Amino acid sequence: MNIFDAHCDVLMKMYIDPDISFLDSDKLHITKQGLLEEGGKVQCFAIYIPEKVHPDMRFQAALAMVDIFHEKILSEPEMKFIKTKADIDSLKEREIGALLTLEGCDCIGNDLLKLKTLLHLGVSSVGLTWNYANLVADGALESRGGGLTQFGTEVVNLLNEKSIWCDLSHLSEAGFWDTIKRAEFPIASHSNAHHLCSHPRNLKDSQIKALLQKNGVIGVTFVPQFLSNRDSSSIKDILKHIDHICSLGGERQIGLGSDFDGIEHMVENLTSYKDYHNFINELNRLYSSEFVKGLLFGNFTRNFPVKKERF
Template sequence: MIDMHCDVLMKLWEEPHKSFSDDDLHISYNKWLNSPVQVQYFAIFVPPETSQDYFQSALEMIDLFHEKIIKPYPGIKWVQTKEEVEALSPHEKGAVLTLEGCHVIGEDLMKLRTLLRLGVRAVGLTWNNVNALSGTCVEDEELGLTTLGKAAVKTINEYNAFVDCSHLSPAGIDDVLELADRPMISHSNAKAIYQHERNISDQQLKQFFEQKAPVGITFVPYFTAKDGVNIEDLLNHINHMYELGGRDSISFGSDFDGMSETIQGLEDIEAVRNLYHKLAHHYSSDDVYRMRYDNAVRFL
């Protein structure tokens, strides 16, 4: 399985004493080894409220990615392309770098190019806070991509990277769908199933499905259902997207280590096997293969 979003790097950055072997993380080395997830995307997310320099903090997280995740564990490989993912042996794990929120670049596309050159393979244009590129799903929902935002998408296209629309304003998503070579949604659910500002409307989901762009179902309980959220509630979102035409798009983006609560039965990366078993009961082996692997890696 491929998981297109987690916030382990933020946890390691916020708590410098912590290592990737600490099992209080949703995703730790040992938990990952014992999970069905072969490829994990690691997001660079700098909390906007930090008093530290945003771009310097992003660089520090890239350093942590290499020093605390890649370097100490020979079985973890830094992967950037589909070919590198496919070259992984069954006992190896692949790690991909992504960016969540372009507030870290300010108004400087050189900083964006630097992060792309350092191996970032998917760029989330915003988090929940408005920045110089676009409005968000929380602030200024009617504000689409600015001139700088459109130039950023062009830059991301030049590096063959994904433009991630999770957290983006609906107007911004419309703009991305017109401009991006590789649009994606890393970690959002279906608004038709549960009304939450972080979820995506059917109208926009259909546009991603038409492009066979990855749409990552997320495990955040408060994006999934109201109370006592379990895997069946998550399946409601998967089933809805499948019936809407998402067979070649449905993927997964857990948001592990970026949430305060978890779905019952999906408490950490090891528990992802519970979801895998549920999918196998509901869908054909070909459909499950697409959801857990092929849809996420196809355009990497």
């Protein structure tokens, strides 16, 4: 089955360690070989700037990750750059779509031109924050819990204008509500249900319902801390979050955002992309083929914005 995975941190790992090979490195959870073996069809690659990078150097780091994306990901013969819905629809057998995303607007400071530059370079989804505050909004772990700033409103307006996904994962609760009112193309690329696991990164039922009402998609993530309140998590815990989101009306608006390569602790029997078959086997045992196809691929694909202009 084809898989659309809405979030990973491969670029961060390859930025930190330039010797890592995307082809088959055992230092990566996601490799080209793993994608080919498991049915990977579209993989989102996040530009995430580690906190240790000095603020004055963060935009340069973002550009370095764009370069890695082009030089070390897209250089692989089967990898194809995804910028439009038509690019996804035209993927051939054994071709894998690579979609560039931004996780947190820290690297743009208060400069909208920097964000425009990243959009010109092919970024198709923009997460407003990571866990803490920046000049756009507060993140989920920022104790202040503030919402969208005036500059943040300008950022969301630009994403609306350019038909770009506005990723609500990592936002503070106030930031979520400010943004969901304005965003025309909202998603939550890698978030789970707060009802089942009370981590501040997870979304409450009212937030999930609001996202669904705006025709957004939520990507269930494999981060153990977001799956259960125990020390370890299993595939059964992922299924519980899927069931809960479906109970809120999300059957056709639920997908996957693994967060592979951005996590240290893993779900049992799902320790890398090469274990996806273990998860899919459980899905096929419990759900209809139509639902499984939508969860794995169809729902995020159908939701991909049709751009008002191409640039």
